[in-house]
Amino acid sequence: xxxxxxxxxxxxxxxxxxxxxxxxxxxxxxxxxxxxxxxxxxxxxxxxxxxxxxxxxxxxxxxxxxxxxxxxxxxxxxxxxxxxxxxxxxxxxxxxxxxxxxxxxxxxxxxxxxxxxxxxxxxxxxxxxxxxxxxxxxxxxxxxxxxxxxxxxxxxxxxxxxxxxxxxxxxxxxxxxxxxxxxxxxxxxxxxxxxxxxxxxxxxxxxxxxxxxxxxxxxxxxxxxxxxxxxxxxxxxxxxxxxxxxxxx
Amino acid sequence: xxxxxxxxxxxxxxxxxxxxxxxxxxxxxxxxxxxxxxxxxxxxxxxxxxxxxxxxxxxxxxxxxxxxxxxxxxxxxxxxxxxxxxxxxxxxxxxxxxxxxxxxxxxxxxxxxxxxxxxxxxxxxxxxxxxxxxxxxxxxxxxxxxxxxxxxxxxxxxxxxxxxxxxxxxxxxxxxxxxxxxxxxxxxxxxxxxxxxxxxxxxxxxxxxxxxxxxxxxxxxxxxxxxxxxxxxxxxxxxxxxxxxxxxxxxxxxxxxxxxxxxxxxxxxxxxxxxxxxxxxxxxxxxxxxxxxxxxxxxxxxxxxxxxxxxxxxxxxxxxxxxxxxxxxxxxxxxxxxxxxxxxxxxxxxxxxxxxxxxxx
Amino acid sequence: xxxxxxxxxxxxxxxxxxxxxxxxxxxxxxxxxxxxxxxxxxxxxxxxxxxxxxxxxxxxxxxxxxxxxxxxxxxxxxxxxxxxxxxxxxxxxxxxxxxxxxxxxxxxxxxxxxxxxxxxxxxxxxxxxxxxxxxxxxxxxxxxxxxxxxxxxxxxxxxxxxxxxxxxxxxxxxxxxxxxxxxxxxxx
Ligand SMILES: Cc1ncc(C[n+]2csc(CCOP(=O)(O)OP(=O)(O)O)c2C)c(N)n1
Ligand code: SF4
Numbered sequence: 001x002x003x004x005x006x007x008x009x010x011x012x013x014x015x016x017x018x019x020x021x022x023x024x025x026x027x028x029x030x031x032x033x034x035x036x037x038x039x040x041x042x043x044x045x046x047x048x049x050x051x052x053x054x055x056x057x058x059x060x061x062x063x064x065x066x067x068x069x070x071x072x073x074x075x076x077x078x079x080x081x082x083x084x085x086x087x088x089x090x091x092x093x094x095x096x097x098x099x100x101x102x103x104x105x106x107x108x109x110x111x112x113x114x115x116x117x118x119x120x121x122x123x124x125x126x127x128x129x130x131x132x133x134x135x136x137x138x139x140x141x142x143x144x145x146x147x148x149x150x151x152x153x154x155x156x157x158x159x160x161x162x163x164x165x166x167x168x169x170x171x172x173x174x175x176x177x178x179x180x181x182x183x184x185x186x187x188x189x190x191x192x193x194x195x196x197x198x199x200x201x202x203x204x205x206x207x208x209x210x211x212x213x214x215x216x217x218x219x220x221x222x223x224x225x226x227x228x229x230x231x232x233x234x235x236x237x238x239x240x241x242x243x244x245x246x247x248x249x
Numbered sequence: 250x251x252x253x254x255x256x257x258x259x260x261x262x263x264x265x266x267x268x269x270x271x272x273x274x275x276x277x278x279x280x281x282x283x284x285x286x287x288x289x290x291x292x293x294x295x296x297x298x299x300x301x302x303x304x305x306x307x308x309x310x311x312x313x314x315x316x317x318x319x320x321x322x323x324x325x326x327x328x329x330x331x332x333x334x335x336x337x338x339x340x341x342x343x344x345x346x347x348x349x350x351x352x353x354x355x356x357x358x359x360x361x362x363x364x365x366x367x368x369x370x371x372x373x374x375x376x377x378x379x380x381x382x383x384x385x386x387x388x389x390x391x392x393x394x395x396x397x398x399x400x401x402x403x404x405x406x407x408x409x410x411x412x413x414x415x416x417x418x419x420x421x422x423x424x425x426x427x428x429x430x431x432x433x434x435x436x437x438x439x440x441x442x443x444x445x446x447x448x449x450x451x452x453x454x455x456x457x458x459x460x461x462x463x464x465x466x467x468x469x470x471x472x473x474x475x476x477x478x479x480x481x482x483x484x485x486x487x488x489x490x491x492x493x494x495x496x497x498x499x500x501x502x503x504x505x506x507x508x509x510x511x512x513x514x515x516x517x518x519x520x521x522x523x524x525x526x527x528x529x530x531x532x533x534x535x536x537x538x539x540x541x542x543x544x545x546x547x548x549x550x551x552x553x554x555x556x557x558x559x560x561x562x563x564x565x566x567x568x569x570x571x572x573x574x575x576x577x578x579x580x581x582x583x584x585x586x587x588x589x590x591x592x593x594x595x596x597x598x599x600x601x602x603x604x605x606x607x608x609x610x
Numbered sequence: 611x612x613x614x615x616x617x618x619x620x621x622x623x624x625x626x627x628x629x630x631x632x633x634x635x636x637x638x639x640x641x642x643x644x645x646x647x648x649x650x651x652x653x654x655x656x657x658x659x660x661x662x663x664x665x666x667x668x669x670x671x672x673x674x675x676x677x678x679x680x681x682x683x684x685x686x687x688x689x690x691x692x693x694x695x696x697x698x699x700x701x702x703x704x705x706x707x708x709x710x711x712x713x714x715x716x717x718x719x720x721x722x723x724x725x726x727x728x729x730x731x732x733x734x735x736x737x738x739x740x741x742x743x744x745x746x747x748x749x750x751x752x753x754x755x756x757x758x759x760x761x762x763x764x765x766x767x768x769x770x771x772x773x774x775x776x777x778x779x780x781x782x783x784x785x786x787x788x789x790x791x792x793x794x795x796x797x798x
Binding site: 104131 | 285
């Protein structure tokens with residue numbers, strides 16, 4: 001059972017325990033997001049959009065107005081809301097498939113237009129919901145359902161560097177960071193800054209969170225954590241990549 | 250050349266997605282392009298496991314828009330290329346399918362229908378009938394086989410490649426989530442043992458020789474300047490399609506000769522209809538069943554003839570009238586009463602058909 | 611066996627319903643019977659009730675799903691509630707007797723409603739892991755879609771590699787199968 005005292009205020013108690021698999025990283029990312037919403041006191045202003053992918057299971061996760069969109073289309077739906085209601089704090093939540101594959105054009109263009117929204121992307125190195133196929137973020141050599149003999153970078157490329165790309169194409173005012181569920185405090189701080197950046201109307205905000213998918217990785221708790229803490233950071237560097245110059249912590 | 254994936258013929262017990270992958274292998278498909286979506290995923294899973302053993306290719310694209318267009322590129326290069334999708338993925342693929350219609354690109358696409366609209370369910374429906382036949386800003390210059398058993402899935406994937414390359418229209422094998430995920434028995438075979446030869450493929454791009462010197466360059470297009478120009482191009486497509494249609498069209502009838510009530514159904518619902526007809530006939534009820542195998546081209550004349558002799562038609566489908574519109578269009582002019590039995594996104598069992606037919610008597 | 615036998619097996623994820631269904635229909639198919647098995651799948655997979663629809667016949671099988679089953683086996687409270695819809699006066703309904711608070715949810719219209727202590731037997735007499743094999747034994751006794759030796763053959767085919775590694779597993783599984791049959795035998 002979830003411990004009520006630890007539960008962020010913005011979480012919806014009636015829908016807990018949540019529906020993610022045991023040990024899934026999504027719950028931790030949403031914990032960090034919940035805490036950040038609480039600390040900023042913006043629950044009454046948030047509009048939350050989730051993708052199709054395991055993030056879809058978060059459509060009733062928070063006590064905030066929420067919308068499930070299509071696979072890859074959360075960024076444009078949330079952009080549409082923000083353009084119509086600039087007073088709302090608009091969050092798009094998605095997986096790496098949703099953000100870096102099918103929705104990559106939206107991510108690129110929203111970033112290029114410096115849309116004043118916050119995109120949070122859970123990177124678990126595979127397509128969770130559809131049963132563990134290769135994602136743009138799958139690691140070289142990684143066995144997935146569509147790379148049964150291991151991902152060969154010569155054939156399928158190297159893991160997408162999302163925050164690096166977003167940071168390269170955004171201008172002043174954007175906030176870009178990569179956190180990890182292995183450090184929820186830090187992740188919460190990044191997400192909080194990303195939301196604060198939207199509150200201040202500076203520009204596009206993007207946080208990737210390294211996350212776990214024990215179900216499709218077929219890992220026990222120990223190996224799941226080893227993968228997140230040791231293996232993933234070899235390809236995905238945790239830290240802030242871009243913050244508006246004028247702002248201090 | 251690598252060894253044949255299937256020697257002779259054998260009985261197997263497998264899921265429909267596995268069947269589709271084996272059929273594409275047996276049909277000498279060169280490459281698959283695709284993007285994951287339930288309930289089609291395992292076609293890719295099996296293909297990625299099997300294809301390297303037989304020197305076939307695979308590319309997982311960034312989405313279905315890309316999967317459809319990469320398939321076009323593969324076919325333009327003279328490869329027997331195919332893709333597979335479902336639901337919202339099928340929606341995204343429609344853009345490339347209209348290019349295939351316009352440019353006569355003989356690709357093959359396996360569709361495993363799931364619930365709609367939108368993301369809906371990943372389970373089952375017949376709600377992609379309209380889209381698969383007429384999607385995009387096209388005119389339906391496509392061939393659509395609506396299968397009902399694993400045996401048909403195997404047979405028509407193989408046949409689909411040959412139909413596509415013979416007539417040069419994009420060709421679909423329209424399955425569904427049940428067919429994708431269930432296990433049943435069938436016979437898989439090397440097409441050659443059944444006298445089936447795979448129609449030779451040919452490239453439209455990347456030909457031998459220096460363009461402008463040894464041969465004319467290929468300048469393929471899908472854009473036209475004037476109404477007249479386009480009208481001429483489309484008229485030619487219409488003429489070619491109509492000429493090919495009688496050779497392509499396929500259907501089945503069950504006890505329709507003296508039938509007063511005719512159940513019209515396609516795809517997996519035909520299984521329930523066939524079983525129901527058998528049961529009702531045993532009770533002396535004069536019921537028959539008409540089943541188009543091709544939804545495009547539609548066996549209109551054949552249905553019309555049977556419908557004209559019946560006292561009543563019952564159109565049954567796991568959608569809200571998509572198939573019904575095709576039926577009504579085909580038999581326009583007849584006065585035979587038509588009843589609808591629509592279950593959008595829900596399976597239809599023989600038990601409920603029997604009950605429905607009896608209730609209406 | 612003229613008629614098509616229809617079986618709905620339902621349990622929680624992890625109870626092994628789908629693998630039992632797979633082994634049973636595989637056994638029937640190996641005998642040259644027609645068999646059709648449709649697992650349930652979908653977003654609900656995560657944490658939902660898992661239902662396996664099986665049909666076995668001597669002829670080609672019609673629609674993959676059915677309205678009413680000859681045999682329903684339900685292994686959890688949610689599974690009981692979910693599967694009563696497949697019951698009519700020709701249905702044998704088997705549930706695990708350790709499930710609590712379901713007295714009111716058990717079907718009233720079934721041919722027979724049978725509670726069997728499969729979970730208890732598995733835990734106390736055999737091993738919790740063979741719970742689903744006990745269930746398979748019960749299903750086979752209730753339907754005779756295949757006979758005991760064929761069921762054992764099918765288990766051997768599926769689990770043979772495990773039996774090789776640990777020979778004790780073979781008698782354990784076979785006993786579980788027989789035990790399952792025994793549990794329902796007198797009650798049918
Ligand atoms: C247009 C379209 N294509 C494909 C799908 C199938 N689909 C659903 S979720 C998903 C991938 C999920 O992976 P990811 O975005 O990485 O999120 P995760 O489940 O890992 O959290 C896919 C391919 C779909 N729903 N819509
Ligand atoms: S499949 Fe993976 S990403 Fe999805 S809920 Fe389970 S652990 Fe999480």
